[in-house]
Amino acid sequence: MRPGPAGQGANGRDAVTATRRLNFLRLAGATAITAVLSLPALAQQPAAPSGTTIDAIRARGTLICGVNTGLAGFAQPDSQGVWRGFDADYCRAVAIALFNDASKVRFVPTTAQNRFTALQSGEVDMLSRNTTWTLSRDTSLGFDFTGINFYDGQGFMVKRSLGVNAARDLNGATICVQPGTTTEQNLTDWSRANNIRFQPVVIERLEEVVAAYVAGRCDAYTTDVSGLAATRSAQPRPADHVILPDVISKEPLGPLVRHGDQRFADLVRWVHFGLIGAEEFGITAANVEEATRTDARPEVQRMLGRNGDLGQMLGVDPAWMARIIRGLGNYGEIYARNLEPIGIPRGRNALWTTAGGLQYAPPFR
Amino acid sequence: MSDASVDPRFRRKPPRRPLRLSWSDERVRGIVYQVVVVALIGSVIYWLWSNTVHNLEVRRIATGFGFLQREAGLPIAEHLIPYDPTDTYLRALTVGVLNTLKVAVVGIVLATILGTIIGIARLSKNFLVSKIAAFYVEVIRDLPLLLQLLFWYTIMQGLPGPRQALNPVEGVFLSNRGLKLPWIIWEGAHTAALLACIAGIVLTWLYARQARAKQMADGQPRKIWPLAIALVIGLPILTWQAMGGPWDVDWPALRGFNFQGGTNMSPEFAALLIGLVTYTAGFIAEVVRAGILSVNSGQWEAAQALGLRHGSVLRLIVMPQALRVIIPPLTSNYLNLTKNSSLAVAIGYQDIVSIANTTLNQTGQAIEGIAIIMAVYLTISLSISLFMNWYNARIALVER
Numbered sequence: 001m002r003p004g005p006a007g008q009g010a011n012g013r014d015a016v017t018a019t020r021r022l023n024f025l026r027l028a029g030a031t032a033i034t035a036v037l038s039l040p041a042l043a044q045q046p047a048a049p050s051g052t053t054i055d056a057i058r059a060r061g062t063l064i065c066g067v068n069t070g071l072a073g074f075a076q077p078d079s080q081g082v083w084r085g086f087d088a089d090y091c092r093a094v095a096i097a098l099f100n101d102a103s104k105v106r107f108v109p110t111t112a113q114n115r116f117t118a119l120q121s122g123e124v125d126m127l128s129r130n131t132t133w134t135l136s137r138d139t140s141l142g143f144d145f146t147g148i149n150f151y152d153g154q155g156f157m158v159k160r161s162l163g164v165n166a167a168r169d170l171n172g173a174t175i176c177v178q179p180g181t182t183t184e185q186n187l188t189d190w191s192r193a194n195n196i197r198f199q200p201v202v203i204e205r206l207e208e209v210v211a212a213y214v215a216g217r218c219d220a221y222t223t224d225v226s227g228l229a230a231t232r233s234a235q236p237r238p239a240d241h242v243i244l245p246d247v248i249s250k251e252p253l254g255p256l257v258r259h260g261d262q263r264f265a266d267l268v269r270w271v272h273f274g275l276i277g278a279e280e281f282g283i284t285a286a287n288v289e290e291a292t293r294t295d296a297r298p299e300v301q302r303m304l305g306r307n308g309d310l311g312q313m314l315g316v317d318p319a320w321m322a323r324i325i326r327g328l329g330n331y332g333e334i335y336a337r338n339l340e341p342i343g344i345p346r347g348r349n350a351l352w353t354t355a356g357g358l359q360y361a362p363p364f365r
Numbered sequence: 366m367s368d369a370s371v372d373p374r375f376r377r378k379p380p381r382r383p384l385r386l387s388w389s390d391e392r393v394r395g396i397v398y399q400v401v402v403v404a405l406i407g408s409v410i411y412w413l414w415s416n417t418v419h420n421l422e423v424r425r426i427a428t429g430f431g432f433l434q435r436e437a438g439l440p441i442a443e444h445l446i447p448y449d450p451t452d453t454y455l456r457a458l459t460v461g462v463l464n465t466l467k468v469a470v471v472g473i474v475l476a477t478i479l480g481t482i483i484g485i486a487r488l489s490k491n492f493l494v495s496k497i498a499a500f501y502v503e504v505i506r507d508l509p510l511l512l513q514l515l516f517w518y519t520i521m522q523g524l525p526g527p528r529q530a531l532n533p534v535e536g537v538f539l540s541n542r543g544l545k546l547p548w549i550i551w552e553g554a555h556t557a558a559l560l561a562c563i564a565g566i567v568l569t570w571l572y573a574r575q576a577r578a579k580q581m582a583d584g585q586p587r588k589i590w591p592l593a594i595a596l597v598i599g600l601p602i603l604t605w606q607a608m609g610g611p612w613d614v615d616w617p618a619l620r621g622f623n624f625q626g627g628t629n630m631s632p633e634f635a636a637l638l639i640g641l642v643t644y645t646a647g648f649i650a651e652v653v654r655a656g657i658l659s660v661n662s663g664q665w666e667a668a669q670a671l672g673l674r675h676g677s678v679l680r681l682i683v684m685p686q687a688l689r690v691i692i693p694p695l696t697s698n699y700l701n702l703t704k705n706s707s708l709a710v711a712i713g714y715q716d717i718v719s720i721a722n723t724t725l726n727q728t729g730q731a732i733e734g735i736a737i738i739m740a741v742y743l744t745i746s747l748s749i750s751l752f753m754n755w756y757n758a759r760i761a762l763v764e765r
């Protein structure tokens with residue numbers, strides 16, 4: 001307080017004023033804090049799912065796509081920092097349908113733990129990230145799975161030196177597993193059904209859990225067989241690791257979007273079917289130009305946008321599918337480019353129509 | 366303080382002014398401001414709540430705590446209470462809370478001991494001892510805890526596999542699966558002996574209190590230790606003998622992939638515990654050093670003049686005074702250790718955060734999951750605070 005020449009009374013009044021000022025400051029501070037706290041909440045309200053996802057993506061100019069943090073063959077940045085892989089190409093396909101530009105994707109790496117909250121909260125528009133289609137995820141988590149682009153199953157990988165040949169031999173073993181996945185629950189279901197006891201080591205980050213397995217903390221590492229193949233291919237000596245023949249679960253993987261916006265779900269769904277359909281018709285990145293001009297099959301003409309208004313029905317350009325194929329190739333080409341080099345054969349992901357596999361596209365009409 | 370010493374003028378209450386409904390009345394203004402602030406905060410909370418509920422409904426995300434009764438199906442490696450993946454989420458979360466408490470309690474005890482030793486060592490007149498302590502504190506405090514945890518965990522993983530386990534003493538095995546120790550097969554007699562030991566401690570404490578009261582009255586010191594030994598050690602042994610004296614040791618042995626039998630300390634728990642203890646001890650050491658330095662050097666000199674040895678000065682004169690400075694920041698360090706234990710997620714120790722994360726991932730109920738984590742940490746932290754505040758009030762210098 002300022003030292004004044006005034007007497008006792010004046011000092012007292014000063015004190016009262018100061019107290020009042022202090023009270024006022026306190027009040028102002030409280031109000032400011034309340035206001036600041038409520039601001040982000042107010043700002044969030046328009047993000048409620050009233051507007052359509054497609055409009056929001058168009059307005060933003062980029063598709064935000066949730067992918068894995070780094071899984072060889074599915075989604076992993078290359079030496080230039082460009083995301084490569086099967087799942088990353090699905091994001092690009094949707095971007096081409098919307099913008100005619102494969103580069104208009106922002107890839108957001110998500111862990112097994114945070115992927116669902118990222119999609120629920122609107123941080124990403126879609127997830128293309130080795131996610132198993134289950135009933136509860138389709139309903140109580142508030143998502144829509146738009147199809148199955150990869151039929152997978154859970155398996156085990158062990159070191160060759162361990163001398164284990166079948167999953168049944170793993171009784172008493174220590175098994176490394178990532179938390180928050182169907183993998184974890186499949187493992188317990190399987191151990192109960194087969195009366196196998198195991199010791200879990202549960203680590204969230206993929207790199208850490210693989211490191212723990214490689215260091216010998218666990219006897220076996222379990223995840224989807226595709227993930228095991230990707231991990232094995234990334235090891236300095238892949239031949240030291242064996243993927244056991246047993247597959248203990250069904251893991252249908254595919255892209256997913258938020259529940260409640262059917263237009264966007266339809267688009268993602270039909271991008272996938274378009275890629276399958278193109279392979280069924282034998283249309284590839286190399287021959288798509290020619291096919292658009294010369295292929296006389298009515299369904300091909302409709303799919304490539306020469307006839308009919310399928311693109312308009314989806315709310316995209318008529319030539320959407322032709323552009324996707326020109327940019328990325330059909331399903332078989334995407335698969336061959338990304339997954340076959342790391343040792344995942346087509347297997348059950350072959351076409352039903354030609355090879356008796358599980359992949360099959362509904363008619364384009 | 367007797368009534369007679371009170372100035373009679375203080376007994377008179379100041380005259381009460383009636384409350385005027387006017388802006389110039391300080392009390393009216395105060396009430397209005399407070400009502401406005403409370404209403405504002407209340408409405409913001411209500412708005413946040415209703416907005417969340419509305420959005421969850423629109424997105425068809427399940428809400429409520431009904432999931433706690435559902436089957437968890439998640440495997441947990443370490444549990445203090447019996448647990449099976451067929452148990453409910455509630456039990457899984459309880460296991461998580463107990464795992465957090467386990468590492469926090471053991472960590473706090475060890476960090477206090479190590480921190481006190483290092484804090485005192487840093488004040489040592491021995492050049493080497495004090496410099497080593499100073500070096501320890503500076504290095505440990507300056508490195509991020511997560512890095513240290515990963516460092517310890519990597520070291521644990523570098524141990525040999527179970528088939529090549531280190532076997533320094535009969536029945537003790539150290540491998541990358543953890544530290545295996547022989548353990549007695551627990552029976553009713555052991556529980557009874559443990560209860561007898563606790564009863565013995567309580568009785569000893571009561572006797573000591575009474576003995577001190579008597580000493581205050583007649584000045585005669587009474588020996589406590591013979592009774593203490595009889596009650597704390599003799600009573601449990603007698604109880605144990607009376608119930609048949611079972612002593613069957615469960616020796617760990619390599620069977621199949623891993624050691625069976627005995628008791629185990631997992632590499633995850635060990636890495637987390639070592640990381641938390643060494644890290645927090647660095648801070649506690651500084652707190653202890655500050656506390657000791659806060660005691661006036663005159664106290665040291667006076668005590669030395671009485672002929673007390675260095676250790677006795679520290680124990681009887683300096684520490685009781687230093688504790689008053691030490692306890693409040695020590696409480697903060699205990700809270701930090703407890704909260705830092707949530708970094709367990711990174712190295713695969715299944716504490717409450719790890720299990721709640723898995724739960725919210727499987728059920729999709731993030732808000733409930735985070736609320737559970739918050740409630741657990743708040744409860745633990747407030748309990749530590751309350752206890753430490755009570756202790757602080759107890760040891761505070763009583764001025765008469």
